[in-house]
Amino acid sequence: MKDFERAAAPLRGELLAHSYRMLGSWHEAEDAVQETYLRGWRAWDSFEERSSVRTWLHRIVTNVCLNAARDRGRRALPSGIGVPADDVYGQPDVLPPETWIEPFPGDRTDLRLALVAAMQTLPPAQRAVLLLRDVLAFSAAEVAEMMEMSVAAVKSSLQRARARLAEVGSGPDDVVEPSSPQARRLLDAYVTAFETADVDALTTVLRADATLELLPNRAWFAGKADCSRVFAAAVGRAGDWRMDRVIVNGQPGVAAHLHGQPFGIAVLDVRRNGIAGVIVFGDPAFVQRVTARNVVVGGD
Missing domain, CATH: 3.10.450.50 (Nuclear Transport Factor 2; Chain: A,)
Structure with missing residues:
Protein backbone atom coordinates (compact mmCIF):
# COMPACT_ATOMS: atom_id res chain seq x y z
CA MET A 1 0.00 0.00 0.00
CA LYS A 2 2.93 2.33 -0.50
CA ASP A 3 1.07 3.95 -3.41
CA PHE A 4 -1.70 4.98 -1.01
CA GLU A 5 0.79 6.34 1.50
CA ARG A 6 2.55 8.40 -1.18
CA ALA A 7 -0.75 9.80 -2.44
CA ALA A 8 -2.31 10.49 0.96
CA ALA A 9 0.60 11.76 3.05
CA PRO A 10 0.86 15.24 1.41
CA LEU A 11 -2.83 15.85 2.13
CA ARG A 12 -2.69 15.22 5.86
CA GLY A 13 -2.35 18.87 6.90
CA GLU A 14 -5.28 19.92 4.71
CA LEU A 15 -7.45 17.06 5.97
CA LEU A 16 -6.57 17.87 9.59
CA ALA A 17 -7.43 21.56 9.19
CA HIS A 18 -10.73 20.66 7.50
CA SER A 19 -11.59 18.24 10.31
CA TYR A 20 -10.74 20.84 12.95
CA ARG A 21 -12.99 23.43 11.30
CA MET A 22 -15.75 20.83 11.17
CA LEU A 23 -15.41 19.61 14.75
CA GLY A 24 -13.78 22.43 16.74
CA SER A 25 -11.57 19.89 18.48
CA TRP A 26 -7.93 19.16 17.80
CA HIS A 27 -7.99 15.63 19.21
CA GLU A 28 -11.25 14.76 17.42
CA ALA A 29 -9.77 16.11 14.19
CA GLU A 30 -6.73 13.87 14.65
CA ASP A 31 -9.05 10.90 15.20
CA ALA A 32 -11.06 11.80 12.10
CA VAL A 33 -7.96 11.90 9.91
CA GLN A 34 -6.76 8.57 11.31
CA GLU A 35 -10.16 7.03 10.55
CA THR A 36 -10.07 8.55 7.07
CA TYR A 37 -6.66 7.07 6.34
CA LEU A 38 -7.78 3.69 7.62
CA ARG A 39 -10.86 3.72 5.40
CA GLY A 40 -8.86 4.99 2.45
CA TRP A 41 -6.18 2.34 2.91
CA ARG A 42 -8.82 -0.41 3.02
CA ALA A 43 -10.57 0.91 -0.09
CA TRP A 44 -7.46 1.81 -2.11
CA ASP A 45 -7.62 -1.25 -4.35
CA SER A 46 -11.14 -0.28 -5.41
CA PHE A 47 -10.32 3.40 -6.02
CA GLU A 48 -11.19 3.94 -9.69
CA GLU A 49 -9.64 7.39 -10.12
CA ARG A 50 -12.89 8.90 -11.38
CA SER A 51 -11.94 11.80 -9.11
CA SER A 52 -8.62 12.96 -7.68
CA VAL A 53 -7.21 11.41 -4.52
CA ARG A 54 -7.75 14.79 -2.85
CA THR A 55 -11.46 14.80 -3.70
CA TRP A 56 -11.83 11.16 -2.69
CA LEU A 57 -10.18 11.64 0.71
CA HIS A 58 -12.13 14.82 1.40
CA ARG A 59 -15.32 12.93 0.73
CA ILE A 60 -14.30 10.30 3.26
CA VAL A 61 -13.13 12.74 5.92
CA THR A 62 -16.19 14.96 5.54
CA ASN A 63 -18.49 12.02 6.15
CA VAL A 64 -16.42 10.90 9.13
CA CYS A 65 -16.72 14.41 10.58
CA LEU A 66 -20.45 14.62 9.86
CA ASN A 67 -21.04 11.38 11.74
CA ALA A 68 -18.98 12.64 14.67
CA ALA A 69 -20.74 16.02 14.72
CA ARG A 70 -24.19 14.43 14.67
CA ASP A 71 -23.33 12.26 17.67
CA ARG A 72 -22.83 15.25 19.98
CA GLY A 73 -23.77 18.88 20.49
CA ARG A 74 -21.79 21.75 19.05
CA ARG A 75 -18.63 23.04 20.66
CA ALA A 76 -18.45 26.71 21.61
CA LEU A 77 -16.58 29.37 23.53
CA PRO A 78 -18.21 30.98 26.59
CA SER A 79 -18.88 34.18 24.64
CA GLY A 80 -20.98 32.15 22.22
CA ILE A 81 -23.19 30.73 24.96
CA GLY A 82 -24.29 33.60 27.18
CA VAL A 83 -23.86 37.23 28.20
CA PRO A 84 -20.82 38.52 30.13
CA ALA A 85 -20.72 37.84 33.86
CA ASP A 86 -21.49 40.79 36.13
CA ASP A 87 -19.73 39.36 39.20
CA VAL A 88 -16.00 38.83 38.77
CA TYR A 89 -15.80 37.08 42.14
CA GLY A 90 -18.73 34.72 41.67
CA GLN A 91 -18.44 30.94 41.51
CA PRO A 92 -18.76 30.08 37.80
CA ASP A 93 -20.35 27.03 36.27
CA VAL A 94 -17.89 24.65 34.64
CA LEU A 95 -18.31 23.44 31.07
CA PRO A 96 -17.56 19.77 30.29
CA PRO A 97 -14.45 19.40 28.07
CA GLU A 98 -16.46 17.93 25.21
CA THR A 99 -18.49 21.14 24.87
CA TRP A 100 -15.72 23.70 24.33
CA ILE A 101 -13.62 24.50 21.32
CA GLU A 102 -10.02 23.36 21.65
CA PRO A 103 -6.91 25.32 20.60
CA PHE A 104 -4.98 24.25 17.51
CA PRO A 105 -1.19 24.78 17.44
CA GLY A 106 0.37 26.59 14.53
CA ASP A 107 0.39 29.79 12.53
CA ARG A 108 -2.52 29.13 10.15
CA THR A 109 -4.56 32.32 10.28
CA ASP A 110 -7.44 30.54 8.52
CA LEU A 111 -7.93 28.65 11.80
CA ARG A 112 -8.40 31.71 14.01
CA LEU A 113 -10.64 30.97 16.98
CA ALA A 114 -13.31 33.49 15.96
CA LEU A 115 -13.68 31.78 12.59
CA VAL A 116 -13.78 28.27 14.06
CA ALA A 117 -16.34 29.35 16.68
CA ALA A 118 -18.51 30.93 13.99
CA MET A 119 -18.37 27.71 11.97
CA GLN A 120 -19.73 25.76 14.94
CA THR A 121 -22.96 27.79 14.86
CA LEU A 122 -23.85 26.19 11.53
CA PRO A 123 -25.67 22.85 11.23
CA PRO A 124 -23.08 20.18 10.36
CA ALA A 125 -24.18 19.72 6.74
CA GLN A 126 -24.17 23.47 6.06
CA ARG A 127 -20.77 23.71 7.72
CA ALA A 128 -19.42 20.99 5.43
CA VAL A 129 -20.82 22.61 2.29
CA LEU A 130 -19.41 26.01 3.20
CA LEU A 131 -15.96 24.62 3.95
CA LEU A 132 -15.81 22.46 0.85
CA ARG A 133 -16.93 25.31 -1.42
CA ASP A 134 -15.49 28.49 0.11
CA VAL A 135 -12.36 27.22 1.85
CA LEU A 136 -11.29 24.19 -0.18
CA ALA A 137 -12.67 25.48 -3.50
CA PHE A 138 -14.42 22.32 -4.66
CA SER A 139 -17.07 22.89 -7.32
CA ALA A 140 -20.77 22.65 -6.51
CA ALA A 141 -20.93 19.46 -8.58
CA GLU A 142 -18.03 17.91 -6.66
CA VAL A 143 -19.60 18.81 -3.31
CA ALA A 144 -22.94 17.42 -4.43
CA GLU A 145 -21.29 14.09 -5.26
CA MET A 146 -19.28 14.04 -2.00
CA MET A 147 -22.36 14.65 0.14
CA GLU A 148 -24.93 12.83 -2.00
CA MET A 149 -26.94 16.00 -2.55
CA SER A 150 -28.25 17.72 -5.65
CA VAL A 151 -26.34 20.70 -7.00
CA ALA A 152 -29.38 22.86 -6.23
CA ALA A 153 -29.35 21.67 -2.61
CA VAL A 154 -25.64 22.46 -2.32
CA LYS A 155 -26.20 25.99 -3.61
CA SER A 156 -29.13 26.54 -1.25
CA SER A 157 -27.19 25.21 1.74
CA LEU A 158 -24.21 27.39 0.87
CA GLN A 159 -26.40 30.49 0.66
CA ARG A 160 -27.91 29.81 4.10
CA ALA A 161 -24.48 29.13 5.61
CA ARG A 162 -23.03 32.36 4.23
CA ALA A 163 -26.00 34.32 5.56
CA ARG A 164 -25.59 32.80 9.01
CA LEU A 165 -21.87 33.60 9.13
CA ALA A 166 -22.59 37.17 8.09
CA GLU A 167 -25.09 37.37 10.95
CA VAL A 168 -22.81 36.05 13.71
CA GLY A 169 -19.55 37.46 12.33
CA SER A 170 -16.46 35.38 11.68
CA GLY A 171 -13.70 37.70 12.83
CA PRO A 172 -12.63 41.35 12.73
CA ASP A 173 -10.81 43.07 9.90
CA ASP A 174 -8.12 44.78 12.00
CA VAL A 175 -6.26 41.74 13.34
CA VAL A 176 -2.48 41.67 12.99
CA GLU A 177 -0.25 38.78 11.99
CA PRO A 178 1.21 36.90 14.99
CA SER A 179 4.77 37.47 13.73
CA SER A 180 4.31 41.22 13.20
Missing part, protein backbone atom coordinates in the same frame (compact mmCIF):
# COMPACT_ATOMS: atom_id res chain seq x y z
CA PRO A 181 6.24 43.70 15.40
CA GLN A 182 2.94 44.96 16.84
CA ALA A 183 1.82 41.48 17.87
CA ARG A 184 5.23 40.64 19.32
CA ARG A 185 5.29 43.89 21.30
CA LEU A 186 1.87 43.27 22.83
CA LEU A 187 2.65 39.61 23.53
CA ASP A 188 5.93 40.54 25.22
CA ALA A 189 4.14 43.14 27.34
CA TYR A 190 1.50 40.58 28.36
CA VAL A 191 4.14 38.00 29.30
CA THR A 192 6.29 40.46 31.26
CA ALA A 193 3.29 41.84 33.14
CA PHE A 194 2.13 38.37 34.16
CA GLU A 195 5.57 37.11 35.16
CA THR A 196 6.22 40.23 37.26
CA ALA A 197 2.66 40.38 38.65
CA ASP A 198 2.24 43.92 37.29
CA VAL A 199 -1.51 44.36 36.93
CA ASP A 200 -1.21 48.01 35.87
CA ALA A 201 1.07 47.06 32.97
CA LEU A 202 -1.30 44.27 32.01
CA THR A 203 -4.24 46.66 32.02
CA THR A 204 -2.37 49.12 29.82
CA VAL A 205 -2.22 46.74 26.85
CA LEU A 206 -5.93 45.87 27.01
CA ARG A 207 -8.43 47.67 24.83
CA ALA A 208 -11.38 49.35 26.54
CA ASP A 209 -13.69 46.68 25.07
CA ALA A 210 -11.42 43.74 25.89
CA THR A 211 -12.95 40.36 26.71
CA LEU A 212 -11.63 37.52 28.88
CA GLU A 213 -12.73 33.88 28.68
CA LEU A 214 -11.47 31.32 31.17
CA LEU A 215 -12.30 27.80 30.07
CA PRO A 216 -13.53 25.48 31.45
CA ASN A 217 -15.60 28.18 33.21
CA ARG A 218 -18.84 29.18 31.54
CA ALA A 219 -18.53 32.78 32.74
CA TRP A 220 -16.70 35.36 30.65
CA PHE A 221 -15.96 39.03 31.16
CA ALA A 222 -16.22 42.15 29.01
CA GLY A 223 -14.58 45.54 29.44
CA LYS A 224 -11.13 46.52 30.63
CA ALA A 225 -12.26 47.12 34.23
CA ASP A 226 -13.73 43.66 34.81
CA CYS A 227 -10.92 41.91 32.94
CA SER A 228 -8.36 43.75 35.08
CA ARG A 229 -10.09 42.65 38.29
CA VAL A 230 -9.94 39.02 37.19
CA PHE A 231 -6.28 39.36 36.21
CA ALA A 232 -5.50 41.01 39.57
CA ALA A 233 -6.83 37.95 41.36
CA ALA A 234 -4.85 35.60 39.11
CA VAL A 235 -1.34 37.03 38.79
CA GLY A 236 -0.26 36.24 42.34
CA ARG A 237 3.32 37.26 43.09
CA ALA A 238 6.26 37.92 40.80
CA GLY A 239 7.75 34.60 39.75
CA ASP A 240 4.59 32.52 40.26
CA TRP A 241 4.01 32.31 36.50
CA ARG A 242 6.24 31.36 33.59
CA MET A 243 4.97 32.05 30.09
CA ASP A 244 6.39 30.43 26.95
CA ARG A 245 5.46 32.37 23.83
CA VAL A 246 3.61 30.25 21.26
CA ILE A 247 1.47 30.63 18.17
CA VAL A 248 -1.95 28.99 18.38
CA ASN A 249 -4.77 29.16 15.83
CA GLY A 250 -2.70 31.68 13.88
CA GLN A 251 -2.70 33.98 16.92
CA PRO A 252 -0.04 34.92 19.50
CA GLY A 253 -0.36 33.06 22.76
CA VAL A 254 1.40 31.60 25.76
CA ALA A 255 1.90 28.19 27.29
CA ALA A 256 1.47 29.02 30.97
CA HIS A 257 3.14 27.34 33.95
CA LEU A 258 2.05 28.10 37.52
CA HIS A 259 4.56 27.33 40.30
CA GLY A 260 6.54 25.29 37.78
CA GLN A 261 3.62 23.11 36.71
CA PRO A 262 1.78 23.24 33.35
CA PHE A 263 -1.43 25.25 33.67
CA GLY A 264 -2.87 25.86 30.20
CA ILE A 265 -2.81 27.91 27.02
CA ALA A 266 -3.82 31.55 26.59
CA VAL A 267 -4.64 32.79 23.09
CA LEU A 268 -4.58 36.54 22.44
CA ASP A 269 -6.77 38.47 20.03
CA VAL A 270 -4.31 41.18 19.03
CA ARG A 271 -5.45 44.22 17.09
CA ARG A 272 -3.64 47.31 15.90
CA ASN A 273 -4.62 49.27 19.00
CA GLY A 274 -4.20 46.66 21.73
CA ILE A 275 -5.30 43.28 23.01
CA ALA A 276 -9.01 42.86 22.30
CA GLY A 277 -9.43 39.48 23.93
CA VAL A 278 -7.77 36.69 25.87
CA ILE A 279 -9.05 33.12 25.84
CA VAL A 280 -7.52 30.87 28.48
CA PHE A 281 -7.77 27.10 28.01
CA GLY A 282 -7.15 25.85 31.53
CA ASP A 283 -6.05 22.32 30.72
CA PRO A 284 -2.43 21.33 31.46
CA ALA A 285 -2.54 18.73 28.67
CA PHE A 286 -2.68 21.51 26.08
CA VAL A 287 0.71 22.81 27.20
CA GLN A 288 2.47 19.62 26.18
CA ARG A 289 0.46 19.30 22.96
CA VAL A 290 1.22 22.82 21.81
CA THR A 291 4.89 22.97 22.77
CA ALA A 292 5.49 19.51 21.26
CA ARG A 293 4.52 20.97 17.89
CA ASN A 294 7.62 23.21 17.94
CA VAL A 295 5.69 26.46 17.91
CA VAL A 296 7.46 28.01 20.89
CA VAL A 297 8.87 31.39 19.87
CA GLY A 298 11.37 33.57 21.64
CA GLY A 299 10.77 36.99 23.08
CA ASP A 300 12.39 40.16 21.85
